[in-house]
Amino acid sequence: MKITRWALAAATLAASTSAGLAQNAGSLNIYNWGNYTSPELIEKFEQETGIDVTVTDYDSNDTALTRIRAGGHGFDIVVPSNNYVPIWVEAGLLQELDPAEIPNIANIAERWRDVDWDPGRTHTVPWQWGTTGVIVNTSLYEGDINTSAIFLDPPDELKGRVNIVPEMTDIINMTVRYVGGQQCTDDRDVLRQARDKLVEAKQHWIAMDYGTVDQYVAGDMDAGVNWNGASMRARLQNDDLAYGYPKEGYPVWMDSAGILTDAQNSENAKTFLNFVLEPENAAMISEFARYANGVEGSDEFMPEDMRTAPEIVVPAEHEAAGYFSVTCPEDVQRLYTQIWTELLR
Template sequence: MKRVLTATALLMATTGLASAEGSLQLYNWGNYTSPELLEKFTAETGITVTVTDYDSNDTALAKIEAGGHGFDLVVPSANYVSIFNEKGLTVPLDLAKLPNHANIAPEWKDVAWDAGRTTSIPWQWGTVGIAVDTAIYGGDINTSAVWLEVPDELKGKLNVVPEMMDIVTLATKYHGGEPCSEDLEVLKKVRDSLMAAKPNWVSMDYGATEKMANGDWAASVNWNGSSMRIRLDKDTVAYGYPKEGYPLWMDSVMLLKDAQNVDNAYAFMDFIMKPENAAMISNFARYANGIAGSEAFMDPEMATAPEVVIPEEHKAAGFFMPTCNEKSREYMTAIWTELMK
């Protein structure tokens, strides 16, 4: 849940190859797909890949559910996989067409949101935390107090990504609640603290990778891969893991029921499960992936990056987001609607 900056379409191939071998329409998070990966895929298969960006799981779900979208593959987060399936928007995978399915790492092969990996394959996974320029703020960054009780040094300089599930969940954990909470007492604290904190934020926007690197922002609730990319450009930036609790996520590729380029979609899914190709995805966006053996092809700094390899002292506070029921989503949506006014 990743990981977004822009909304652009990337067309990677020549017209001749496209007409010879067909095309593929990938609907993915923004600034999340390696151009080099697409170039390699096109060179090997002749298939033209068009990437259309989205900025949230809810945006992607609404677009797909409305129909007439023309996409073949979508990349939702773990807690949305079952929603796509239950709504009949995706189809089970023909594993006979995916010989590289065997490359999925054991810990990602039989997951709670997709037993046996029969409807999705891994893209990338990571965490939701806080990127902070420590040259501006020297206090504890491993707490959601950084953005809910904004210190003076960060007032008017801190951004919050407009991702409802992540933000409401972080605030809920800060107030002692659990993900998908229906506890009205806790949710009132969540609502009140978000509304009180908002005047101290500079924005609710995507784009931390660029805006923190160039000094426009001093802090942002952010995703770990984006935060690593910032640090590589600005070494005073550090990534905090909220001790009150922070979400883990995995984004996975799913085949849409109304896909028009099914064979090409299978070719792409199998391609990205080769370790050297999965590494290209990670080297671009700076998130871990779920393919065994890909580490050997990753940039060396990925192996020790504190944004990618969760420090031992912060592991216990992380949790995978469950799929929230309708009532809890209604509560979250009500809080979010008020916050976004």
């Protein structure tokens, strides 16, 4: 964005004083999930630092991983989900973070400081966290929405109106749970059942898309697998929409931001990670994307409607069905990929 010389000088002084990190020049290229980065947050960051930011979208963890592995991408920051972070780290794709260079790491809430997928937070910082469930237009269907049958055995009212977010691991794990297995199973019989169920169900789907808020609001889609924050954004514009927590099991996840090993703007990337760990800035991301974040002190800046929203606050009766996504072993990942490839044919 363009700013005056006076504003740039003021931003430079403010950034160097408050963070002690910013280059206050150059650019930053962020590779993130689509419709997930607050424009107001980016504008504020650019004004305070003088760094020009470009955000490029992706639609799934596998899309992001494949593109970065191919090289020549030009990105500095990526935001993988927790069950993919170990894959990025083991492949040497993420830099190790130095807390001395990103002092706001101290603002990470205790629950998220030492996590299984990134012990000690050596490579990533929290972005947003939430659940993967189902969304239903209740003006068309009045039955139980807390079940994966919504997309795997859809009722007649919803057939041909179902959308699936194209996130392989979540979709297969939800299906495995539906047929009686557990996430990351290597039981070939269970996986065959899951594959067959997905292939059978596909005939009743209208799309496999991730950017669907507007389509649900307009009634172009009426049910499907969806993330809780996106579901809240849709429901705020169409109160016939409701979010369900499948009783067979639903994933709980956290997306975290890391700096790519081959980043061309590493110092600017560190400045940005430090910036988003400020409680007020973390709340800006939540207000836009409508997910919880992992930053201590951000609650006081959060929108009031998120504190009681049924998509954000899991009802007590549905808590037990949630399971935190984990990284599946390589042999299981290969089996999942085979199923997914067959589904996409």
